[in-house]
Amino acid sequence: MAATAGPTGRQHRQSGILALLVLPLVLFVVVVFLWPAARFLALSVDNSDISGNLPRTIAALSGWTPESGLPDEPVFAALVEDLAEAKRAGRDGVLAQLVNQRIVGTRFLVIKTAKDAAEGKLDMRPISESLLQKYPGWDSPALWREISRQKSAFTDYYLLNSVDLMRGADGGIVRVPAERAVFLDVLLRTIWISAVVTVICALLALPLAQAIVSAPPAWSRLMFALILFPLWTSLLVRTVIWIIVLQKNGPVNSALLGLGLVGEPLNLVYTRFSLYVAMVQVLLPMMVLSVVSIMRRVPATYMRAALSLGAPWFTAWRRVQLPLIMPGILSGAAIVFVFALGYYITPTLIGGPTDQMVSSYIAFYTNNTLNWGLGAALSLQLLLILALFAFLYWTASALLRRRAAA
């Protein structure tokens, strides 16, 4: 059989076995990562918790405009029916929370009305009268306008919110009030911090990697171990150590005071500076590893040849060494940048409020205010930036390869 199968048959069998071997990994990634992530991201446009719980009310509101005053009796009847059903299905809590997000101060209004509706306490006709008498909160055109807008099972509310926009009174897209606008700043800040950390890492990694490559093997191994050492320590521990080192009575300030370099302790911790220090320490090994691996493949003779031909050292380095190790710097930069974008614990612990990055807001909305829609919208934002930079990286390395081939 083996003889008749021939090379193509064997190849087929091999790729079949390969697929079988990879299958568990693919399944694992899909089941525990891609699927839940997609479900979470879908929350950023999901409106079914409002539209699905108020179907009759929203239908009855078609044709109603805020200018015509409060809605008619059928709308109130539909509302009571919808809320009673939501209460029986146990969906009233979510509905109340979401309505309160849009019109603050309506949470108990919705919950209490739903409770009474389910218990049949609101069927005295005309319903509008008995409802408004008990819960005057429904006498609000703004609230009705908001409900009338929830026709679709999808919403752009969270996506707009995540770039400091919202729907105005007339339904057009407007900027949110200045005191609430924060996400564009945070987004730019996140990209900026990640970029600065990447550049610092690259600048520090180049001489370090050169030293590791040029040193005798024993020294090289020792230096490597020292650089890898932080990688083996818990992220939390590393960050907290920096707080202790940089704090007001910490060793750095004591040394500066002792040397008479400063008159009073500097504010080092909870600043952008301390954030950069902690992030660079954590991410530097990635860059060094990446650069070292490519530097080892560049023969030292190239630099020597350039120097012997009379090029000044820096010119030789810039025109011979740098282009050859560029792929290593690029892939190192990609890793550092991507890691930095998602940083959460380090900025939370060691940064001030103006140093917080997108992730900390995602955590805030998911855990703290339970506004999962906005958390998902911000996650999507982060994912899009990642995709953009992945594309840039891919283009840059393709360009490099083409230039190297030319």
Next chain:
Amino acid sequence: MMTYLRTVSAVALCLAATTLTASAADPITVVGWGGTWDKAYKDGVWDKYTEQTGTPIVQEEWGGEVAKVRAQVQAGNVTYDVVSTEAPGMEIGCAEGLFVPLTPEITGDPANYLPGTLHECGVASDTWATILTYNTDVFKGDSGPKSWADFWDVEKFPGKRGVYAQAQFTLENALMADGVKREDMYKVLRTPEGVDRAFAMLDKIKPHVVWWSTTTQGIQNLDSGEVVISDQFNARITNEVVNEKKPYAIVWDAGFFYGTDYWAVVKGAPHEKEAVELLKWFSIPENQAGFSKLYAYGTGRKEAAALIPADWLQNLPTSPDHIQFGAAYDNDFWTENKEALEERFKAWQAK
């Protein structure tokens, strides 16, 4: 992780116990706030219950997210029996029917409870206060801050301020510093101008603030000298002063707001009946006092105060000496406005 391990080992132990003695009851899962708080409950209250009734208690830890209870109830897969939740969570959970209503037969006469410590669906697990504290090594003798206005006065009391990075507590403190009386607080905060006024006060102190978001971090900033005056939960300062002999003082008469967390039984819990029995037992003053004897937070029953040694009682916000300077957080206000105000606060902080 520790909670997980603790739970797993507790469950394993209980399983072992049930196989050994067939009569041993199922454990009741009680969900608290973790750390020293849970330990005080275990040492002061739950161990006593297990001793008296043979029913073991398994402790779990959470952050008070009512959405978790809601998810469990909706999925028909409730794993919590009793939870401690903050007042807004209590209001929402009770209104949504997630918690079992408690009758006076279970809790005892409502007249025997301090105001605000008994709820339709819950009985106080602890009453905490957010107080003004300062370092007595920095401000010696009588030179310390005496009011929230002093907290804001960085000329007279130089040094960084520790402030809890959240709107609730901080807005109240800012308005107290601006001269708003405690009894008028929520009248003011319910108007947009009142909220703006609080943020305007916060603008003034912003450059001098070191924010904290976990109590441990807040204490660490006091310890390291990073801040000299701070807001903090009262029991945490008492712990540091009594157990660690640290130089901090609580300024009760600067005014403080207090809040109550409640024990509630989750509807449809695996041991709902036993859990209600547990709360009935817990409603006896002697049993409630067990926690407050170990942890400087107050408890619901008025009679409990008499069971707490006088020198320890003065650490409690509900002690007769201090309660006159306190006012309760308005739960209705915070339930509806928390999301919007915390978001605005977070945006303000980031500018």
